[in-house]
Amino acid sequence: MSERLLQIDGLSKHFSTGGGVFKPARSMTAVRDVSLSLARGEVVGVVGESGCGKSTLARLILRLIEPSAGSVLLDGVNVTSLPARELRSIRRRMGMVFQDPYSSLDPRYTIAELLAEPFVVQGRPMPKAAVREMLEAVGLPSAMTGQYAHQLSGGQRQRIGIARALMLKPELLLLDEPTASLDVSIQAQIIELLSGLRGSFGLTYLFISHDLGLVRYFCDRVVVMYLGAVVEVMPSGKSMPRHPYTRALLDSSFTPDPAARRSIVPLSGEIPSPFNLPAGCAFAGRCPRASEICRTERPPLLQDGASAIACFSPL
Ligand SMILES: Nc1ncnc2c1ncn2[C@@H]1O[C@H](COP(=O)(O)OP(=O)(O)O)[C@@H](O)[C@H]1O
Numbered sequence: 476m477s478e479r480l481l482q483i484d485g486l487s488k489h490f491s492t493g494g495g496v497f498k499p500a501r502s503m504t505a506v507r508d509v510s511l512s513l514a515r516g517e518v519v520g521v522v523g524e525s526g527c528g529k530s531t532l533a534r535l536i537l538r539l540i541e542p543s544a545g546s547v548l549l550d551g552v553n554v555t556s557l558p559a560r561e562l563r564s565i566r567r568r569m570g571m572v573f574q575d576p577y578s579s580l581d582p583r584y585t586i587a588e589l590l591a592e593p594f595v596v597q598g599r600p601m602p603k604a605a606v607r608e609m610l611e612a613v614g615l616p617s618a619m620t621g622q623y624a625h626q627l628s629g630g631q632r633q634r635i636g637i638a639r640a641l642m643l644k645p646e647l648l649l650l651d652e653p654t655a656s657l658d659v660s661i662q663a664q665i666i667e668l669l670s671g672l673r674g675s676f677g678l679t680y681l682f683i684s685h686d687l688g689l690v691r692y693f694c695d696r697v698v699v700m701y702l703g704a705v706v707e708v709m710p711s712g713k714s715m716p717r718h719p720y721t722r723a724l725l726d727s728s729f730t731p732d733p734a735a736r737r738s739i740v741p742l743s744g745e746i747p748s749p750f751n752l753p754a755g756c757a758f759a760g761r762c763p764r765a766s767e768i769c770r771t772e773r774p775p776l777l778q779d780g781a782s783a784i785a786c787f788s789p790l
Pocket residue numbers: 490491492504505523524525526527528529530531532749
């Protein structure tokens with residue numbers, strides 16, 4: 476068993492759209508040369524605005540989609556090159572929680588059936604006791620097994636989503652904006668639940684969010700993405716971001732502690748089209764520190780101990 480649970484190297488994903496009579500084919504890069512490793516037990520946050528490639532990254536890790544380049548290793552096993560028939564056993568070691576507990580739970584199934592489904596997909600028998608135990612582990616009454624998802628509140632549904640992801644006892648949980656569709660008070664309860672489950676199930680988390688304040692609060696390390704690329708990696712807690720984009724995100728983000736809430740300075744300027752990225756730094760058009768070089772050269776991601784930054788003029 477390796478201390479490094481997940482190792483991502485040079486991962487990229489290009490998408491092509493159009494290509495019909497009226498629409499010429501266009502290509503864009505949703506994930507660009509991302510390298511990242513997660514130690515066992517670590518909670519790493521991936522943060523960035525909508526469309527920056529967070530969900531695509533999660534789908535690449537699970538190999539729900541094929542990468543254009545790069546590799547994903549889980550505990551030393553190369554997920555990217557595994558034959559399809561061996562994918563199932565490696566996927567069992569990863570769980571995924573989705574943003575929207577409404578659409579990710581099929582309304583035709585009872586809670587017991589929803590929780591049993593991961594076993595059925597794996598072709599394994601499912602002990603009923605495991606369903607009841609898992610409901611209790613996520614803070615729901617075990618008597619809920621006969622109910623349907625539409626009878627539950629948003630917070631309860633997300634607890635079911637988490638329970639489902641944990642049924643096969645994965646080591647890595649990919650959490651794709653698990654609290655984004657919930658009220659703030661419910662968000663806090665789900666975060667508290669995830670904190671507890673991490674310890675009791677010995678989990679490693681990749682926690683995806685557009686909310687830097689939340690990620691800094693919950694995660695050990697923060698990875699900031701902009702238009703498909705990692706622009707900053709930093710330890711969480713009190714360390715201040717050095718990339719102008721991360722700083723702008725922080726200024727516009729939610730902080731769980733109201734006393735520490737900062738004045739809101741929203742990110743200004745348009746995000747460039749991913750189909751037509753500028754030659755230099757992708758953030759240059761919105762960056763108050765942009766200079767000539769930023770418009771012509773792309774800043775490389777430079778490692779500095781546990782941190783990394785891609786900027787010619789960091790704060
Ligand atoms: N299947 C797909 N085909 C074409 N473009 C896609 C596909 N999936 C995602 N994209 C594009 O890739 C970019 C990143 O999307 P996504 O990973 O969903 O971002 P995020 O989760 O950060 O909001 C977006 O521009 C999105 O439109």
